[in-house]
Amino acid sequence: MDLPSLRIADRVALRFRVKRTTAGRSEVLDVAGDFRVSSVSFDPSTQRQVLEVEAVGKVPQWRAVKRAHEFKRVIPPARSPRTVVA
Numbered sequence: 001m002d003l004p005s006l007r008i009a010d011r012v013a014l015r016f017r018v019k020r021t022t023a024g025r026s027e028v029l030d031v032a033g034d035f036r037v038s039s040v041s042f043d044p045s046t047q048r049q050v051l052e053v054e055a056v057g058k059v060p061q062w063r064a065v066k067r068a069h070e071f072k073r074v075i076p077p078a079r080s081p082r083t084v085v086a
Contacts, residue, residue, distance in 0.1 A: 008038065012034070012035050014032070015032045016031050026066075029060055029063075038053060038054050
């Protein structure tokens with residue numbers, strides 16, 4: 001498996017989303033932007049390169065996500081024949 005040779009201080013563009021739920025609260029971490037490689041290592045057991053990065057611009061932060069409103073079926077009112085009042 002060929003890995004890109006990334007060195008310390010190389011810039012990497014990342015874009016992904018991580019979701020989590022803690023104590024009934026839904027949160028999302030949107031990671032998008034430029035990051036700088038701060039350390040590089042290699043894990044021989046999994047054959048993976050491990051990178052530690054730091055944000056160049058805005059640092060990603062967890063934010064709360066409101067749950068979508070559940071649609072509840074509403075039964076329409078019953079139709080009855082009109083009563084003629086004389």
